[in-house]
Amino acid sequence: MTHLWWARRDLRLHDNPALLEAQADGPFAAVAAWTPPLHFWSGRRRAHLARSLWSLREDTGGALAVRRGDAADVVVGAAREADARVVWATREFSPSGVAEQDAVAAALEDDGRELRLHGSPYAVAPGRVVKGDGTPYKVYTPFLDAWRQHGWRRPADPADPAGFTALDSKDDVAVDLDQIAAHGDAEDAIEPRHEFREERLIAALEDFIDGDVGSYAEDRDRPDLDATSHLSTALAFGQIHARTVLALLAPLRSDGSRVFQAELAWREFHADTLWNAPQARRESLTPVLDEKDWETGRDADDAFKAWRDGRTGFPLVDAGMRQLAQTGWMHNRVRMVVASFLVKDLRLPWQRGADHFRRTLVDYDHAQNQLNWQWVAGTGRDASPFFRIFNPHAQLERFDPHQRYVQRWIPELDTPEYPEPMLDHKAERETTLRLHKQAKARR
Template sequence: MSTALVWLRRDLRLADNPALAHACAHHAQVVPVFIWAPDEEAPWAPGAASRWWLHHSLAALADALAARGSRLLLRHGPTLQALLALAAETGAGAVYWNRLYEPAITARDSAVKAALRATGLRAESFQAHLLWEPWTLASGAGEPYRVFTPFWKAASRAPVALPRPAPDARPAPAAWPASVPLATFGLLPRLGWDTGLRAAWTPGETGALARLGAFTDAALARYRDERDRPGRAGVSRLSPHLHFGEVSPRQVWHAVTTACAGAPLEHPGGEAFLRELGWREFAHHVLFHFPHTAEQPMQERFARYPWAADATAELAAWQRGRTGYPLVDAGMRELWTSGWMHNRVRMLVASFLVKNLRIPWQQGARWFWDTLVDADLAANSLGWQWTAGCGTDAAPYFRVFNPQRQGEQFDADGRYVRRWVPELAALPERWLHAPWTLPTDEQARTRFVPGLSYPRPLVDFAASRAAALAGFEAIRAGAAP
């Protein structure tokens, strides 16, 4: 009676899971296993918020498998030793998994595949995490894409396979091997800072499909018009579910296609949303072909940028949401509380850190890595380099987001700022995004004192913008910092 191991990683779902489907179709017994080996992902092992999500996603998957007469085995790494031991315990002749694309993981997976095959085991991997694998799309010259628009033009013409349903049966071994308790992974925080995460999210496949359904039923129709307004429920919030593989990009693509009557690229909301899904694909394309961009700028000249000499206090104020710029602070507090931040605000807070405080983008990327539930190495790296102006397809280096104007344009009614910066809640909209300008009579009426009730701006926007641009001009001219 043939047995297969299904090595699960960030594909924590039953539906549209090619490795699981293949195992169930070709083997009499299937043993799903998750192996906790964070050292093998160094220097980008999951951060604190990601570990919280992973704990609850694994628990949800274990429940789903148990409801179908199967189990999720949990083991500690090293991965190769754990798989070999489990194969010996079960008599498995095959190990299947779905591919991931980060540099450390691809190197580990290649070594594991070669070692498993050397012992006589069948080892196969499948496509599940992306719509188009990084090596399948290339420019007319046969080179990796460096600019999103031509990438998207080529990708959006490529077919997207239909998602597969969950296998009906979960063939189980007669005797299950031992599994370590989930708590031994130590994924949950020792101090209870996760209250906001628990209130905001439902990790697991059921939660992912519910969120996808809610988005396509309601928000998709107005997505193009409301996606930039953080105070409204205008975005999908699917990013952590996609990262952990609780829903597949194929499922998302085809759900949007169905909601758009089969023509999503001709539907305003559908086209705008699928384009964002395309950015996720592009991020993985770039990181796969240029793995150094997780830590180094794509444009080498930016390594010479003259960063601020000592900005420890400024970095701490940014992290705590105490910069004195309401929309920046609202975003950073939303991040700390919920493990997520609206994309428009992500661009703003990143621009403020890099261009107004002149703190290296890598420090911001590290903070996001630890605090985001959707922390994804490809998307995080691409996003920070785009905002910093040093990456592929980067925003112009001279673009510096003005926090006051961004607030007035995208949070005009103040709904977002008032929620996350409650000390500003009583201020009229006229002064909400520039509370340091509040007149004396309004200070008395609202009992709000700039500098006491809420910090004054950490830096002057105009002066800090000028300093940032001077630094960019210096490296453009080849001057030493």
């Protein structure tokens, strides 16, 4: 019996349990759905997805089919063509991912077929790490301890790229992937492009583990140093599994390797939080200001544009926003600073910033984006205290002491063309704290 692999957020041959199950009984087919919601993605993310699918299609000798349409229609059609009674896919946990797989499962059942979900995008699937009473963790540090104690499986064996059986259909749109990528580039160009080939991503991971991870604990907050893994895009698209990273870290005993492991746990904590509280995708889990205290109107829109365009007059904020606009990526320390500035200096709702990151990040991951914004805003689970307000001047002095990062992204920094600070940080901090205390007293 032929099986079908439905490629989702697991675009890789290595460490892919669902793919291995599909190939376990011999030749199998594979399909990915280019669904209508992808048209709402940024051009840069669509371009990266198209290239990633092209690369995986090349690695499978052209056997991966890529078809337009709703996931249910695409998967059922491919299963009929392959005469596959069983479809294998990696389980998703985000609200949209769950809704999609439920729709596919129902359509396959109506057609006399079955969807089997195996594996997840995480080392430990959301919902697995719970307290003794069976409730989810709401604080990161005990979650981290329990996550480590729970442990994870070793990486799965690589799939056989020669085991794929090609589907022959006029509905296959893989020939258009180059054009889709080109359109995405024209609409929303970035430079440099993010790496999309699996073998190169694995090589870059191994180089990082062999090198910079040793100093990761000391250097990870320095945007002027190239000291981070740059794995976020690969993890977001499922081109590398977190379990693969953890297996390479396992023999190491450095502070850097342990801190890097904890960063992966932070990613999984947010996925677990969204799984248990799906309203967190748009709603604050903990209110911090009254609705009337958030800035609105034309002045708020102008402030947002200055922030978006990197024209606030605060060099670290502006450098980060320009890096994001030009590359589709931003250093994590700088992400925290620019987010704090938007929410606590400008007093704009975190959702506005989260939406802008969704439109501009290539490494956009829904759970990470929404919950990291809520962390900075003080509204999420185990959030940064609302009274923690990043001082952009102090952050610059501490983490970019020679101003190499800001000078790289703001060539006019020391010229009359660079704007004066748009606000008094000390005064805005005091106002925000006062409003927070007033709101807290009323709750």
